[in-house]
Amino acid sequence: MLKKSSFENLVLFCIALIVLCLLAAGIFDVFTSRKQSGASSNQTHTARVMANGDILYHDILYTSARQEDGSYDFNPYFEYAKDWISKADLAIGDFEGTISPDFPLAGYPLFNAPAEAAQSMKDTGYDVVDLAHNHILDSQLSGALNTAKTFNDLGLDTIGVYRKDRAKEGILIKKVNGIKIAILGYAYAYNGMESNLTTEEYEAHLSDLDEKKIKADLKKAEQEADITIVMPQMGVEYQLEPTAEQVKLYHKMVNWGADVIFGGHPHVVEPSETLKKDGQKKFIIYSMGNFLSNQTYERMDNKWTERGLLMDLTFEKKAGQTTIKTVKAHPTLVWSWGKGQVGAEGYEYMNYRTLILEDFIEGGKYRDKLDDTMKAKADAAYQEMTELVNLKW
DSSP states (O other), X not given: OOOHHHHHHHHHHHHHXXXXXXXXXXXXXXXXXXXXXXXHHXXXXXXXXXXXXXXXXXXXXXXXXXXXXXXXXXXXXGTTTHHHHTTOSEEEEEEESOOOTTSOOBOTTSOBOOTHHHHHHHHHTOOEEEOOSTTTTXXXXXXXXXXXXXXXXXXXXXXXXXXXXXXXXXXXXXEETTEEEEEEEEESOOTTGGGGSOHHHXXXXXXXXXXXXHXXXXXXXXXXXXXXXXXXXXXXXXXXXXXXXHHHHHHHHHHHXXXXXXXXXXXXXXXXXXXXXXXXXXXXXXXXXXXEOSOXXXXXXXXXXXXXXXXXXXEEEETTEEEEEEEEEEEEEEEEEEEEEEOTTSSEEEEEEEEXXXXXXXXXXXXXXXXXXXXXXXXXXXXXXXXXXXXXX
């Protein structure tokens, strides 16, 4: 029989042994946890993001797409673009106009397209739609809100219009392959249509170029996201160079936290610029031009209005830091030709296709789709656009 002191010593020994085992197990768990965490933080995440300029439905675009049953099919317009858009991890399109059943369908000056315009963007592969533009109030505030709702109901996010209250909704952040991407849109003005709104309505639902608000948004985006994209609408229509005001404000945006700026509004492409901030490269394209519209050379006597860009960027996140790895600018061209059918409106209906020109220049997979005249047009557009954008990354 053990003495009392020996028994107590045995108990203490057992307790000590148990404690040591528990401590050892805890240390192992912490070690393996840290090891796993370290492995996770060393993983490389990439996200391919594409964005394009104005998708602008002039009246002839929707009348030409009307079916016998009264519905509209715009998918053919994106026949060649879909090959590209669907490959993006995140695709952003700029829809300039409104979608409202309470107003008549119309092109310039008060744009209002059929709801099928939203469906075609969904079918093409877009994920986010920019509504920050000067025509978003063409169907009044109700039309702006319905435009956002139409896209949202299809699963597409929107920027530039807040359906409830800007102060409460926050900013759009998309998580793409482990990378948090903030996307912000701002319009320079609303063609005077904002005069129909109360101050409360304006503040709650719209997003303009108020520098104080932009700076606050970008600060918040830096805290909540890995990368920040800004889509401002600003500049002079049909001018191939940015204004001094554009350059100044877009540089400010970069200083405030923007990583990428996809500019819009001029309806023609404007050059790109690569900046450095804190040792990291940032990117600006001052205008992406038109992606789909009736502003063809034949109508406008301006070859630049039928040209645009599909921007193609890759972001990389490694060891907690996210950078822009690659930047490409794919020149585009709107190809249109007559259907041989004159409608009740008194004009000939047209076929439209947005061409990603790499597929149509010499060696491109769709080169044989073009006649000699269009081949020459595509070649010239590709060369001149590449020179204008002057991308140096």
